[in-house]
Amino acid sequence: MALRIATSTKVIALAAAVLTAVAIGMAVASSLDPHQYFYYRPEDRSRWTYDSASVLLACLFMLVAATIATAALIAPWPRLLALRCTLALLLLVPWGMFSTQFVLHAPGYVFIHHLWLLFIILVVLLAGLGSLVRYVALAIRGRSGNAI
16 A cells, blocks of 8 residues: 555656646747737837746746645645645745736746646646545545555
8 A cells, every 4th residue: 555655746746846847848939939029019029029037937937836836736734635725725825825816917937837826726626626525525425544
């Protein structure tokens, strides 16, 4: 059983790392395209400069969100996955509600950040709900055991 848990933890961590790297790569690639930015006049596009600090900040937020979600999915404590997911959602949902307010004329990498955050929130929410349903089903059957 311990080997199975260790293997599934490694798989979840590896999948999270790969998906995060792909999402950050998409954000960086989107940020390099001058056509992804809003300009009032077409001639303003010729004076475009790359704002690496904003792109780095968006990528950092994507990395932090993925770290929070991965920690919720693989942490050994608290034992109940639904509780870990609830704690993660207490951090991710307010950030999502705040950050997605700023979409008007936002560059493409900001939209990718929003989509990534929405994806992370949905994964954590579904994992937590699945754990809660399993826990309730076990409690109804009268079995003793914790949901993982």
